[in-house]
Amino acid sequence: MHIPVKNNVSWVGKIDWELQKFHGDEYSTTKGSTYNSYLIREEKNVLIDSVWKPYAKEFVENLKAEIPLEKIDFIIANHGEVDHSGALSELIRHIPNVPVYCTENAVKSLTGQYHEKWNFHTVKTGDSIDIGNGKKLVFVEMKMLHWPDSMATYMTGDNILFSNDAFGQHYASNSLFNDLVDKGELFEECLKYYANILTPFSALVDKKIQEVLSLKLPIDIIAPSHGVIWRDNPIQIVQKYIEWCKDYQEDQITILYDTMWEGTRHMAEAIASGIRDSGCTSTVKVFNISKSDKNDLITEVFKAKHILVGSPTIGKGITHATAGLLEMIEGLRFRNKKAASFGCYGWSGEAVAKLNKLLTASGFELVNDGLKALWEPDGTTIDQCKAFGKSVINP
Numbered sequence: 001m002h003i004p005v006k007n008n009v010s011w012v013g014k015i016d017w018e019l020q021k022f023h024g025d026e027y028s029t030t031k032g033s034t035y036n037s038y039l040i041r042e043e044k045n046v047l048i049d050s051v052w053k054p055y056a057k058e059f060v061e062n063l064k065a066e067i068p069l070e071k072i073d074f075i076i077a078n079h080g081e082v083d084h085s086g087a088l089s090e091l092i093r094h095i096p097n098v099p100v101y102c103t104e105n106a107v108k109s110l111t112g113q114y115h116e117k118w119n120f121h122t123v124k125t126g127d128s129i130d131i132g133n134g135k136k137l138v139f140v141e142m143k144m145l146h147w148p149d150s151m152a153t154y155m156t157g158d159n160i161l162f163s164n165d166a167f168g169q170h171y172a173s174n175s176l177f178n179d180l181v182d183k184g185e186l187f188e189e190c191l192k193y194y195a196n197i198l199t200p201f202s203a204l205v206d207k208k209i210q211e212v213l214s215l216k217l218p219i220d221i222i223a224p225s226h227g228v229i230w231r232d233n234p235i236q237i238v239q240k241y242i243e244w245c246k247d248y249q250e251d252q253i254t255i256l257y258d259t260m261w262e263g264t265r266h267m268a269e270a271i272a273s274g275i276r277d278s279g280c281t282s283t284v285k286v287f288n289i290s291k292s293d294k295n296d297l298i299t300e301v302f303k304a305k306h307i308l309v310g311s312p313t314i315g316k317g318i319t320h321a322t323a324g325l326l327e328m329i330e331g332l333r334f335r336n337k338k339a340a341s342f343g344c345y346g347w348s349g350e351a352v353a354k355l356n357k358l359l360t361a362s363g364f365e366l367v368n369d370g371l372k373a374l375w376e377p378d379g380t381t382i383d384q385c386k387a388f389g390k391s392v393i394n395p
């Protein structure tokens with residue numbers, strides 16, 4: 001499949017309607033995804049990135065229909081991850097000497113994964129290659145956004161920023177352009193992507209965006225490596241990233257709990273009603289950790305100014321779903337958020353102390369020592385939960 005992007009640039013990627021899980025089971029892709037590969041046909045023919053490995057053969061077959069493979073002058077590998085580089089082995093088998101432009105770190109990641117000797121040409125920020133017709137490809141290293149090997153490629157003349165994973169989303173669509181898809185769905189996927197993948201690198205995102213904006217390059221199109229291409233007011237997604245990278249929060253309180261026999265759910269709901277009854281106008285959301293999509297929960301943590309986490313005590317600890325979510329939360333290094341914990345227990349009641357320890361280690365400011373309820377909460381305990389909710393918001 002080939003979709004024109006602008007002038008001599010076309011999309012030659014893959015729409016993956018079936019993808020439901022990404023990075024193993026680490027990221028839920030309920031709206032599928034796309035692997036965006038771009039073919040530039042100026043005096044030089046250039047391929048930017050490829051597709052995920054299972055689609056390598058069909059990618060190369062489709063590419064052959066576009067251009068005789070030996071006419072490809074350069075490959076640009078903006079990022080070594082297998083969802084973008086996965087068809088390169090198959091392609092380079094047909095054109096073994098084709099120069100592959102990438103960062104020094106990408107030579108390591110590509111060689112580490114494919115164990116093949118390609119004709120690598122390493123580039124640094126500001127390096128460029130001439131592609132004829134007065135146009136150039138200029139490289140910008142994007143170290144740790146989101147791998148050490150990442151970079152973006154800017155095409156002069158057509159003013160296209162091939163941003164790789166930055167500004168992308170896991171969102172399968174035939175339409176492929178931001179002005180042709182549902183805006184609500186699109187921004188939801190962008191936010192989910194930022195919250196789940198880019199949060200730990202927010203300081204770098206901020207620095208890199210300022211660096212690129214200071215170059216005052218005209219940007220007509222931002223062409224990421226997943227999801228839709230930003231051609232209608234592309235700067236809108238850059239502005240969103242500028243908001244998101246600055247310890248983002250909305251006026252929201254997110255309550256996350258798990259339960260075996262409903263007691264901790266009753267606590268969660270009483271805490272939520274205590275917050276609401278206190279006259280607090282913030283959005284309050286309550287989620288069962290075991291029943292919700294973990295990546296959506298991460299997005300709700302990203303949006304929150306306070307999170308409250310509840311787990312019953314099991315085996316002197318917390319439930320496995322709560323532990324799994326807190327492990328994800330720790331890795332994402334959220335900043336400027338407050339937290340409190342709660343949970344039911346039967347005899348020893350270690351869960352709240354454990355939650356407090358994990359939340360503190362993840363950078364949350366604990367607002368109190370938490371609330372434990374012995375067995376199923378009775379009326380008095382429910383009142384305590386309501387008061388607890390109120391006190392979390394107004395300590």
Ligand SMILES: Cc1cc2nc3c(=O)[nH]c(=O)nc-3n(C[C@H](O)[C@H](O)[C@H](O)COP(=O)(O)O)c2cc1C
Nearest residue numbers: 260261262263264312315316344345346347348349
């Ligand atoms: C498998 C299992 C292990 C448990 N282990 C502990 C424990 O180590 N310490 C404790 O205080 N309570 C323990 N409990 C009791 C629960 O914490 C108690 O039933 C609590 O009220 C359950 O809350 P829930 O209704 O939110 O699931 C255990 C319960 C189960 C089912």
